[in-house]
Amino acid sequence: MPSAVRFGVNYTPSEGWFHHWLDFDLDSVRADLxxxxxxxxxxxxxxxLWPYFQPNRTLIRERAVADLVRLVDAAAERGLDVNVDGLQGHLSSFDFLPAWTRTWHRRNLFTDPDVVEGQAGYLRTLAAALHGRPNFIGMTLGNEVNQFSAGPHPDPDRATAEQIDAWLTRMLAACEEGAPGRLHLHAEYDATWYQDDQPFTPAQAARHGGVTAVHSWVFNGTAQRHGRTSVPAEHHAAYLVELSKAWADDPHRPVWLQEVGAPAPLVPAEHAAAFTEATVTHALDCPDLWGITWWCSHDVSRELADFPALEYGLGLLTNDRKPKDTAGVLARAASARHTYAPAPRTTALVVPADPAVRSACAPGGPVFDAFFRLTADGARPTTVLDTRADDQDHLAARGVTEVVTPDQALPAPQGRQGGTRS
Structure with a gap:
């Protein structure tokens, strides 16, 4: 049966970017909305932006929280629901961390007891302020906070997977304390799925919080290796959606494609609409999709300095609020959301459960290559952990009827006979 899929956008204010919180202008926000x-x-x-809202560990600015509530209310007036990211954290190549966690006050973001309690209090305060708003979806802990926990960050806050597990549990509990029953989640960039030494693991992504969130960016080596019109580039978002399902305990756990965009120059502006349409079409062929939230709403103003070049043109709308061709693509998809009823994906590709070898799933890895070989052959694959590949109850609950290893999905090296699918 058809089911609803959410279509939305990551809101980047047209005036002042996220620095607009310093000079909050409700009329400008309303025009953006x-x-x-x-x-x-x-x-x-x-x-x-976390430092603007909590500049001291024991000071959460009431005026900033009130401005957030005003924004959420303005969204409600326009029929828009709102998800709020708390710990910002990292946005568009810039880090925004409060002074009480850095330099002379350097403390680990994930393990220091005082910092953890300060974060929990902040998330609980934001959630509680919004709990009574019917259009408040819930909290995301922060934007890609895993980038602080390992390289290539220049000054990472190192932690073990067990420490991250405890941190996620505490932060999500704080959100639930502030706004019981809302959809609270966490969201990381794709190093969670691809980088062997990341302490944020695929299992955590697929088991903590109300939904699994994935962020898809083809500048991670996918478009560089294969080109913007390739099967891997156009299906990358769908791949992450289906890859995440291998680790989920719930066979029908919802997956939110929470960030996806068309980054120049790998996707030139004149080809962004076609890339957007292909990405959305293939993502909608994934069962149990919660929604698609495009990055981003409005272009970054050219008056602002030092952003990576691609950040200035990622908006569905220009900086003066004019829709681009990509906006039309997403609008058409949103208008047809009632047609979402993808068939089960019956072929499952085996992936290693051990997070120490998750690079097998990254661009150039055998799982990645095998998935897209199957996709090119029309197989519509999903994934299954090697520890579950023989679990018939698990496979049946997901509608899987065929299990394939990467060796079976890829051409055999010259001189070696390939295997048959199991």
């Missing part, structure tokens, strides 16, 4: 609502989208994801 009008331009988003005109596309027929149903939700936005918003980003309070």
């Amino acid at each position: 009008d331009s988003i609502a005109a596309l027929g989208l149903d939700h936005i994801r918003v980003f309070p």
